[in-house]
Structures are given as structure tokens and as C-alpha cells.
Amino acid sequence: MQVPILKQRDYLIASIQAALTDADLLELRDELMKQVGKFRSRGVIIDVTVLDVMDSFAVRTLRSIAHMMKLRGADTVIVGIQPEVAFAMVQLGLTLTGVETALDLEEGLAFLDDQRLKERQVKGAPKRGE
Template identity: 50%
Template structure:
């Protein structure tokens, strides 16, 4: 089983999904992220799905669950880079990622988290 690496940048944890996710990897990622949020005291989580070709209800639910868990641990979650075809398919499937914030790309995701925090929590050149 492939594990998805979790990167830390300032107060933000960044996860970039680059592989076709198996269900176990999804569940493992969910646990890893919760552990990391607590261990690092991160204030924000960014999940980059630019490379993800499909999001089915299982992966969709994972995204919503991660957002809900992070919120309980006082961190905001932003999903970035969703492809148009994936977004259209999710809408047709009837899945709304309630409670998940989204941004067009990583840069805008970081900007959104900074905006939410009201102050800069990571210095990334814009």
C-alpha cells in the first residue's frame, strides 16, 4: 500500500495526492493527517488534488471527514486544484463537499488560509 506523504510548511500541512488512491491509502492518510495536525499544532491543511483524475463518493467522503476532524483540532482545511471534469462529475454524482473550503490552486489555497487566520501564518511569495 502506498502512503501519501504529508509536508509541513510553516503552520500549514500540505498533502499532494499523486497516485490513484486505494481505499486503504485513503484511510491511512486520514489518520496520518489527524496525528500530524496534533503533533505540529498546524493551523491549516491543504489537500492538493491537481493530479487526481477521479473523486468518487469514497474519496469525497474522506475529504469531508478530514475537514471535520481538522476543524475539531482547530485547523482549517482547503482542497485545491480540483479538475473541471472531476467537479462536474461530483455535482452529477450528487456529492457536495459540505464544510470543505476549496481554492483553484495551491497558491490561492495558502492565500485563503492566511486570510482566514487574519494574519500571515506562512511566508510564501505571492
């Protein structure tokens, strides 16, 4: 099951459509790595709303995707983790430390916009001595 990746402005949105095998998850990772360079994307959203299970492999892979994207200059937000999935993840002992999450796609986009705004403000600030 391939995950469609949409390009919107300078963001990539990977919208998971069905349960993913380990191989599918690794393919998603590789595809995002390719596209983030190709489109010079600054943000990546991975929508996991349809996933009814996030086990240790899925969480580990999402975490490594987020870290790789950061190294390529893009922020990653995982959106749509279902309440039951969050419950099972915590019991299993899984954490998404260092990875941004948001309730849904809308919140995810808002987060990335905020990040971009902050970056611009820092860049636009007058340098010392000017």
C-alpha cells in the same frame, strides 16, 4: 501509495501523487490527524490535482478529514479539483458542503493566510471596557 505530507510554517500540505485506494485515503486521514497535533498546525491543504476520479468514498473521506481537522483547531482547504472531476461529482450528486476549496495550491495558501489574519485581528481587538 503513501501521500507525502509537507510542513510549511503552521500548515500541513498533503500532495496526492497518484490514484488512491480507499485504504490509502484512510491512511492519509490518520496521518493528518497525527501530524496536526504533533506540529500544532492551524491549516491543512490537500492537493487533489492528480486525481482523475473522485467518487463517493473519496469525497466522504475528504469531508470527514476536514471536519476532524476543524475539531483539532485547523482549517482544511481542498485544492486542485479538475474541471472534469467537478463535472462528474455534481452529476453523481456529491457535495463538499462545509469544506473550503480553492483553485490551486497558491489560492489555498492565500485562503489560510486570510483566515489567520482574521483570527489575529479578532484576538487583537480591544475588549469591551478597555
